[in-house]
Amino acid sequence: MNGSEKFCISLLQNCKNLRQIKQIQAFICKIGLETDPLIAGKLILNCAVLIPDSLDYACRLLFNVRHPDSFMYNALIRGLSESDAPQNSLCTFKEMCRESISPDSFSFAFAIKAAANLRALEAGIQLHCQALVLGFDTHLFVGTTLTSMYGECGCIEYARKVFEEIPEPNVVAWNAMLSACFRCGEVVFAKKVFNRMPTWDLTSWNVMLAGYAKAGELQLAKEVFEKMPIKDDISWSTMISGFVPNGDFEDAFGFFRELRKLGLTPNEVSLTSVLSACAQAGAFEFGRILHGFVEKAGFGWMVSVSNALLDTYAKCGNLSMAKLVFERMPEKTSVISWTTMIAGLAMHGCGMEATQLFNEMENCGIKPDAVTFVSLLYACSHAGLVEQGREYFNKMTTFYGIEPSIEHYGCMVDLYGRAGLLQRAYDFVCQLPFKPCATIWRVLLGACSVHGNVELAEKVKFRLLELDPSDSGDHILLSNLYAISGKWKASAAVRGSLSSLGINKETGxxxxxxxxxxxxxxxxxxxxxxxxxxxxxxxxxxxxxxxxxxxxxxxxxxxxxxxxxxxxxxxxxxxxxxxxxxxxxxxxxxxxxxxxxxxxxxxxxxxxxxxxxxxxxxxxxxxxxxxxxxxxxxxxxxxxxxxxxxxxxxxxxxxxxxxxxxxxxxxxxxxxxxxxxxxxxxxxxxxxxxxxxxxxxxxxxxxxxxxxxxxxx
DNA sequence: GTAGGGTTAG
Structure with a gap:
């Protein structure tokens, strides 16, 4: 490497954004190094992996190189594998092969990662076969990513086979195997793998924590946490974030307090998780204290923390604070921020405001996703905006190409049902492209109940009996509908059937x-x-x-x-x-x-x-x-x-x-x-x-x- | 000159 090359590379290393990249690129051209493969490779790597929002530019750079090498392709395959469109990574891998540039262990590792992120088993198997032909399948790094990929795709047996083929698996490979067990729900097997491991580093323990927490085995997670020789901030945040989806808010708060008591600073993940616990538990006061901490400790600029805070205020009933958090966000580029705000407005009955914010979001060039539309339809159904809701549903499918999920269909049934358009709701359910599940019928049953339509309620209840006969809520809903309509005998009969069917009402x-x-x-x-x-x-x-x-x-x-x-x-x-x-x-x-x-x-x-x-x-x-x-x-x-x-x-x-x-x-x-x-x-x-x-x-x-x-x- | 395993928010 000559002096000019060294100088350019050091410039690129200190680059922070695309603007600086372009300035350096102009300089590179000026000194006549634009065709230097080493410089071009670094430039592409920088844009593809290190500099945010410059992946497209990396693609254009590669396209303009007359004789791209494997390093340049690898950089792009890697960058794309971590993007929101990992399928482009696989396309780039194919293109590389088509251009007769032999993929190496790096190409395989990155492309397999893309397949793992896409949960694309078929593509993963193809890459595995190709790696096998070229002799890369037992390469430590390739084998490790293959193990992860099969784990992600739920194929624990394949993961195990690949792992066993790795000649000398290191701790990272073992961790990948351990993680694959948990991904595939093999909690007991995971423990066996853990016991067989020659060494543990911190990550192995953290994999155990996360695995147990995700499996809902919180007691086991706690035991591992106690036994760990060293804990880092990921150990703490794994515990705190593990409790929240399991509804164990007390433990989430408890661990957070413990962390503070030890004088440790919570990381972004711990903060967002504990705020989410506040939102779900309605712990408004605690949320407010956390807000103070967030501001004081300088976490306010973090999008995830702000989103969690916004959600906490909205769910705890303080819409004005939620709005304030949203307004003060330095940059509103995250679809989650917009969706949370739309959901917050929807919850508080500001249906019109929610739809206006949605329009604003579109104008800002933020692409709504499936969750955004759930919030938006929810806003419409609760504000009685029937036609608008229907239009949004159509826009979602035709304009944005989002496949409606059960939630979206449920919102539509709710939209019609809530407005008293029970027949329309019923027709909608009958025309669903799949067999309606109990939840969908339950929404309709609720609507019948509200509007006092005993006849349709009975019809719906009949469907529910086929699908989920043990739901006490459905029985009670119908029983109450009878009672309110003065049909006391029918009401009592449904109540009576509860005990004869052995259904217990949930403890309040x-x-x-x-x-x-x-x-x-x-x-x-x-x-x-x-x-x-x-x-x-x-x-x-x-x-x-x-x-x-x-x-x-x-x-x-x-x-x-x-x-x-x-x-x-x-x-x-x-x-x-x-x-x-x-x-x-x-x-x-x-x-x-x-x-x-x-x-x-x-x-x-x-x-x-x-x-x-x-x-x-x-x-x-x-x-x-x-x-x-x-x-x-x-x-x-x-x-x-x-x-x-x-x-x-x-x-x-x-x-x-x-x-x-x-x-x-x-x-x-x-x-x-x-x-x-x-x-x-x-x-x-x-x-x-x-x-x-x-x-x-x-x-x-x-x-x-x-x-x-x-x-x- | 490039890697692989662990934790977040709607």
Whole structure:
């Protein structure tokens, strides 16, 4: 290498962006080195791998080289394998062969990586065969990527065979094998592989942690974590991020606290994961503290952290903070940021705003993906934008070429069903390109229930019985629909069939965050210091609101046939009552009480919340946990129709029932002119929709001129 | 002159 070459290469090494690359390229031309293969190779490698958003430029560079060599091709194959279109990496590999440039171990390693990222087993096998012919299949690096590729494609036997052919596998190859076991669900085999390994480095332990966590074996993950001789930030973030999808938020918070206690700085992954836990658990206060930390520690510029923060605020009910986080993002180039914001608006009932943001997103040149359209359709269905929703669905398939998933079809059924277009919804389901699954029918059943269509509900329930006969939610939904329609015998019969079919209703639980700790209450759960405190406070509250406010337990919402006294006893133990009482006992005065629960609220709890909210001037927010299938269930149901009849609105115009994200909200705005029926309706419908989207059930102080509004009394 | 294995957000 001569001096000029050395100088150019050192310039390229310090390059940060495409602009600088082009400047250096101009300099290279000026000194006559543009045809130097060494320089051209480095230039292509830089653009393909190191400099962001310059992959296209790397392609153009390669295209313009008269006699490209394998180094240049390898750079491009590698860059493309890590892009969002790894199939182009495979095309480049083919082109290389067509140009009679022999692929080497690097070409194979990168191309096999592309096949792994695409989960393209057939392409992977072809590459394997070709490597075999050229004698690269037992090469350490090629063998390792082949092992990974077969693992990614779910072929554990092939992975094992390739691995065993590697003459002297090093720790990286062993780790690839270990990882392949977990990818293929072979948890027990993974442990055997781990025990057989000649050496462990830190990564081997981290693979075990991640594998156990992904398999839901969190106890095993904890044991490995304890045994690890050294832990790094990936070990911590693997643990924290492992708990969240399993719904174990307490442990996620616990490990995060532990990490902080040890004086360690959480990395991006730990932060996004713990924020996601806050979002799902409704841990608003903890989320706010984390926001402070994010700003102070300088993580605010990280897109993933900002996205998680935005989602936390939106899911915890603070749309204005969510908007602020979005607005302050330095660059809005991530489709996830836009989608999260659209979903946030949708949850809060701002359907029009959500569609406007979607248009803005398109104008900014950001390509929406399948998840964006789920949020958008969700916004449309909850805002009653039927035709717009239909147009977006068409645009998704025809313009963006996105294949609709079950979620998209579910949104469409919801869109029609919610608007009361039940026949259209039913026809849509019947015309689906696949056999409708239980979830799709369940959406329709919910819509029938809301709009009181017993006939269609029975038809739908019949389909559900074939597909998923053991879902207690479906039975309860139908039973309640009968009850509300005055068909008490039919209602009782469905209830009765629950026990004869051996179906147990899921146990209700409620969670509340006090001093950054999540407390969980279960209906009629065991007695301990915490529940005793809750019961004691509950007794005090009940006494006050019974005497001063005239609260009477609403046992008529317990739709099954038990004695009144017993009914009262049953409803008085519901977990949300305990959680509210506990919050009132332990939170500082005037704090908003936020509760996450797995089932929908019963009529009595609903009424009690209103009384408490009024008597104590408290805002109470109930969230429906998103991580539970139980959100389809109605707990000894209160019908949203009853809520609507309370406010004497036309219940048919809006659906609130039976759809999994429903809790409903009651948010009263003490502005007198809202009492004109038209305004009242639009205001209420918008706040009710708000809760549906948000899974929030919110009661604010709802005094008007010092009197309880008539429809709430 | 290029590599392979482990953790995130909607």
């Amino acid at each position: 639980w409620s969670m509340i965050e006090v001093d950054k700790i999540m407390y969980t209450f279960v209906a009629g759960g065991e007695q301990n210091e915490i529940t005793n405190q809750a019961y004691e406070k509950l007794r005090e509250i009940m006494l006050r609101i019974r005497i001063e406010d005239g609260y009477i337990a609403e046992t008529n919402h317990v739709l099954y046939d038990v004695e009144d006294e017993e009914k009262e006893e049953v409803v008085s133990r519901h977990s949300e009552k305990l959680a509210v009482a506990f919050g009132m006992a332990r939170l500082s005065k005037g704090s908003v009480i936020r509760i996450v629960k797995n089932l929908r609220i019963c009529g009595d709890c609903h009424t009690l919340m209103k009384f408490i909210s009024k008597a104590y001037s408290l805002e109470i927010v109930l969230f429906l946990s998103l991580d539970t299938e139980a959100s389809d269930h109605i707990q000894d149901s209160v019908s949203p129709m009853l809520w609507f009849s309370e406010i004497q609105c036309n219940t048919k115009a809006l659906d609130l029932r039976g759809l999994r994200l429903i809790l409903g909200t009651l948010m009263l705005n003490p502005i007198p002119d809202l009492l004109s029926p038209q305004k009242l309706f639009s205001s209420w419908s918008s706040s009710v929709i708000l809760a549906v989207r948000l899974d929030v059930y919110r009661f604010t102080t709802f005094c008007l001129d010092g009197k309880l509004l008539p429809f709430l009394s």
